[in-house]
Amino acid sequence: MGGLFGFLRSFGKEKLSQTGELLTQAIVSWDPETASEAEIQEMIRELDKITVEAGKAKAMFEKEKAESEAAIKNYDRHLAAAELLQKQYEEAQSAGDQTKAAELEQSLNKLLQKLEELQPEVEREKREAEEAQAYYEEIKQLAELTAQKVKTARAQLERAQRDMKMAEIERKRAADRALRSEQLAGLKKQSSSLGVALAAMNKKAEEARAAASASDMKAKLLTPEKESQDKYIEDALKEASGEKPQANLSIAERLAALKRK
Numbered sequence: 025m026g027g028l029f030g031f032l033r034s035f036g037k038e039k040l041s042q043t044g045e046l047l048t049q050a051i052v053s054w055d056p057e058t059a060s061e062a063e064i065q066e067m068i069r070e071l072d073k074i075t076v077e078a079g080k081a082k083a084m085f086e087k088e089k090a091e092s093e094a095a096i097k098n099y100d101r102h103l104a105a106a107e108l109l110q111k112q113y114e115e116a117q118s119a120g121d122q123t124k125a126a127e128l129e130q131s132l133n134k135l136l137q138k139l140e141e142l143q144p145e146v147e148r149e150k151r152e153a154e155e156a157q158a159y160y161e162e163i164k165q166l167a168e169l170t171a172q173k174v175k176t177a178r179a180q181l182e183r184a185q186r187d188m189k190m191a192e193i194e195r196k197r198a199a200d201r202a203l204r205s206e207q208l209a210g211l212k213k214q215s216s217s218l219g220v221a222l223a224a225m226n227k228k229a230e231e232a233r234a235a236a237s238a239s240d241m242k243a244k245l246l247t248p249e250k251e252s253q254d255k256y257i258e259d260a261l262k263e264a265s266g267e268k269p270q271a272n273l274s275i276a277e278r279l280a281a282l283k284r285k
Contacts, residue, residue, distance in 0.1 A: 064177045071174060074167045081163050085156040092153035095146045102142060106135045 109132040116125035 061181060064174060064181060067170065067174050067177065071167065071170045074163065074170055078160070078163045078167050081156070081160040085153070085160040088149070088153040088156040092146075092149040095142070095149040099139065099142045099146045102135060102139050106132060106139060109135060 109128055113125055113128040113132055116122075116128055
């Protein structure tokens with residue numbers, strides 16, 4: 025959009041429609057929905073230029089309006105004077121004062137000639153005032169359109185920035201959730217490994233107890249059984265060996281046996 029307003033430095037009313045078309049095309053073609061920060065700043069600078077031109081256009085319109093009003097007022101004053109002279113001319117003719125009537129007629133003709141000269145000037149001033157007003161209103165509307173687009177672009181950009189921040193926050197949250205899930209999975213795996221180890225240890229303990237039980241059983245099975253003891257047979261064997269049963273010894277014999285030990 026650089027140089028867009030260069031042609032506005034000189035006000036040419038014959039270029040009014042072209043001016044409005046060029047300005048409008050330049051602004052309308054700008055899409056605020058996808059504008060970057062740099063583009064927004066550029067549009068703000070262009071808005072500054074437009075508002076400056078709008079101020080100039082307003083001043084020009086007010087000047088042209090004042091000139092048009094002055095021309096109309098001057099024309100109306102001359103017209104009122106012509107009507108007054110015409111009335112006086114008619115009165116002089118009615119009174120038969122031909123000399124005065126002739127003078128009034130001469131003055132009236134001069135005034136009518138002046139009015140005929142003023143009429144195109146009045147039309148020109150009116151047209152210039154209307155063109156200046158149209159230009160001012162057009163560039164004012166363009167300034168309003170540009171300002172609205174700048175506000176829309178700014179709102180869109182800020183919304184996009186907020187969305188980016190929220191997306192970044194959500195990304196970090198998702199990463200934290202994933203990390204916690206990994207940590208939890210690791211704890212579960214450790215717990216599972218511990219359970220497997222305990223189960224293996226319990227299994228080994230059971231196997232050890234079973235092996236011990238089997239060994240005891242084997243030892244008992246391999247150990248010869250003692251013959252059933254018979255008291256009478258034992259006493260007889262002791263007596264045959266020269267030993268007396270403890271129960272048949274007298275006190276003196278038991279004491280003597282203790283002394284021998």
